[in-house]
Amino acid sequence: MKVLHFIPNLDTEVGSNIFRYKPDLFGNMSERAEVHILTLYKPFETPGTATVHVCLSADLIYLNKRSALARQLLEINPDVVHIHAGWNFAAYMLQHWCVKNRKPVVISLDKRLEPWHIRRHSPVNLIKFVLFQRYMLRHADAIHPVSEQERKRL
Numbered sequence: 001m002k003v004l005h006f007i008p009n010l011d012t013e014v015g016s017n018i019f020r021y022k023p024d025l026f027g028n029m030s031e032r033a034e035v036h037i038l039t040l041y042k043p044f045e046t047p048g049t050a051t052v053h054v055c056l057s058a059d060l061i062y063l064n065k066r067s068a069l070a071r072q073l074l075e076i077n078p079d080v081v082h083i084h085a086g087w088n089f090a091a092y093m094l095q096h097w098c099v100k101n102r103k104p105v106v107i108s109l110d111k112r113l114e115p116w117h118i119r120r121h122s123p124v125n126l127i128k129f130v131l132f133q134r135y136m137l138r139h140a141d142a143i144h145p146v147s148e149q150e151r152k153r154l
Helices: 010-014 021-030 057-061 068-076 089-100 115-119 123-139 148-153
Strands: 002-006 034-039 051-054 080-083 105-107
Touching (some): 021 034, 057 068, 089 105, 105 123
16 A cells, blocks of 8 residues: 655655654554655654655646656555645645545645634735635545544544
């Protein structure tokens, strides 16, 4: 089984106390599956035995059949795509590609739907929520809550 994780900035996530479960997730998962990570910035270190792929956000925004990234995604041919981003347009485009190519998608919202998180963002982010997250949540095959609080709210 091949699992592709999309994390916009791997360094900020892996170095964060809130997201310290992710290196363990990648490590444990790599014992049973082939793990690939797609990120927008070259990380300082690679977590576990995962293969890291770096792309520009523009590559995801203009993702179509002929793009180099689309060819790379088809070459990886993931069985599951796990998106670790909620407010990100690139994540929305990746999920749109997954839906078109019939790839199951798991979304980790990482508490981005919590009221305290939504309130700290500008009205522009609320528009993003309506446009991007609504589509992403409706078309997700699974949602991975990262805490009991988030699970109850969902």
